[in-house]
Amino acid sequence: MPIIEAGTAAPDFTLSDQDGNDVALSDLEGQTSVLVFYPLDFSPTCTDQLNVYQEVLGELGDQGARLYGISVDSAFAHKAFQDHLGITFPLLADFEPKGEVAKAYGVYIDERGHSQRALVMIGPELEVTWSYQAPTPLEIPGANLIFDALDERQAA
């Protein structure tokens, strides 16, 4: 199944964040959200990606966008990873059933047991407004893609 496309209703989910608090799709109602699917906590490439997003978090916030990282790691690993990186946006644990949300959004890689590197923007009415999947999990989607998608949203 390919990555979910713009215009589709966002598949429902409820996942624990790094502090053990549930975050549900319905919590994202009324805001613009970006789900940042990444393969694994503590892998070198992910580390750079989330650090760079952290640096532009303020600017993304100014444009009304909130980021949520998602991987198949547990909440405890997410907590350690968040502390390690010094990042402040939530990390959601797609841990049990493993990768269920990644599968629902069409970004799970069965043979590897983790997700693609992908970005999914969800509008205030919980519809997918934009999605992007990196050609390979080794390539990092630049934050420019998120800014461009936000610009398009404002132009529309």
Add this chain to the structure above:
Amino acid sequence: MVIEYGSYECPFCAKADALLDDAPVQRLFRHFPVDSKHPRATTLAQAAEAAALQGRFWEMHDSLMTDQSHLDDPHLWRRCEQLGIDLDRFESDRRSAEVAERVKRDFRSGIRAGVATTPTLFLDGVQYPGVPNAALLERLG
């Protein structure tokens, strides 16, 4: 010409820089400080830009890249002494709004160009993330 986005606290940037030193190509360095990963990155980028205001950008750049284990303020002052940089002016310039804006402008241009890791090189408009490999260095030579 090759454009290099990098940071003075990033060891991979030091490696890329050393490789580029040997390549006969015109270089443009742009700051891409990621403070959540490298806490001194912005401070060091501002130090290099303050040195630039006294005509010593590449001297400070090379000094930082070739010794990343001495990056605290007293080390910066010692580097200034060695490079003939006026310390009072350096200290005020590196905290100035002008220098801060200069570094931010580089960072923003990197974000807009899709930079997501350091170092990242651009050659003929194509992005090459990471330390340049042999094939890329060959093209620069």
